[in-house]
Amino acid sequence: MKGLDQFQVITTDRLYIKIAEQLRGLIKNGIYKPGDRFPAERALAEKLGVSRPTIREAMIALEISGIIEIRTGSGIYVSDKKSVTALEITDKGIGPFEILEMRYILEPEVCALAAMRITDDQIERLNLIIQDMEEEEKQPDPSEKADGEFHMLIAEACQNSAMYLSVKWLWDLRNKSVLSDSFLKVIRKEGVHPSIEDHKKIARALAQRNPERALLAMKNHIDNATINAAKHFEK
Numbered sequence: 001m002k003g004l005d006q007f008q009v010i011t012t013d014r015l016y017i018k019i020a021e022q023l024r025g026l027i028k029n030g031i032y033k034p035g036d037r038f039p040a041e042r043a044l045a046e047k048l049g050v051s052r053p054t055i056r057e058a059m060i061a062l063e064i065s066g067i068i069e070i071r072t073g074s075g076i077y078v079s080d081k082k083s084v085t086a087l088e089i090t091d092k093g094i095g096p097f098e099i100l101e102m103r104y105i106l107e108p109e110v111c112a113l114a115a116m117r118i119t120d121d122q123i124e125r126l127n128l129i130i131q132d133m134e135e136e137e138k139q140p141d142p143s144e145k146a147d148g149e150f151h152m153l154i155a156e157a158c159q160n161s162a163m164y165l166s167v168k169w170l171w172d173l174r175n176k177s178v179l180s181d182s183f184l185k186v187i188r189k190e191g192v193h194p195s196i197e198d199h200k201k202i203a204r205a206l207a208q209r210n211p212e213r214a215l216l217a218m219k220n221h222i223d224n225a226t227i228n229a230a231k232h233f234e235k
Helices: 015-028 043-046 051-063 097-119 120-136 144-158 161-176 177-190 196-207 211-235
Strands: 068-071 075-078
Touching: 015 051, 043 051, 051 068, 051 097, 051 177, 051 211, 097 144, 097 161, 097 177, 097 196, 097 211, 120 144, 120 196, 144 161, 144 196, 161 177, 177 211, 196 211
Parallel strands: none
Antiparallel strands: 068 075
16 A cells, blocks of 8 residues: 555664663764773763663663673773674563662562561561572572562562562563563672572561561662662673
8 A cells, every 4th residue: 555665663662772772873873982981870861861770771781782891890881793783672671670669669568568467477488488598599500589489478478469469560570571680690690699688687577577677678678689780880
């Protein structure tokens, strides 16, 4: 039919994809050349008018696409590989920092509610899961299976199915996202793992049936996880 070849497919790219494409455009146009270092995360966020988590997600997408190299302790550099602008940037799921932001809003409140409703059996199970975490950390390639079980048990303990399913949805996003999974594998190799001490503090607050301490302990835990993950981008 006449004119149909002029239409473009409508896409629903996430914001980090749009930012990543813009940054790749700067490389394609020669503004940044192979080996050049990109500006710092904060400067990019201010210049582009987006949040720092969005910049991080864009950088992760560019890194796993082979377009840039993130050298922890040094900075973010354009890859020396030839034809990096021809590499494809695709939507690889929701990124780890957006998920952490949402968890920071939701899970502390879930934890506070759980402090008022958790059973003795569930407290015992939490402590057993922490033991599993300690055993996992002794492995050469530790998983984070026990970490997920710990958080899901707290969601179960709050006795609110809507909250439980919301937390489960977030953890499913985390586990199924290529962007998030790829990044977590990278920072694990850099020595970033779930803090067992943070989990013990959460468990103690729950055992005390103290909602204020439980909320604060969970907030601190997710905040610490975000800070540690962000060190990957620091120069």
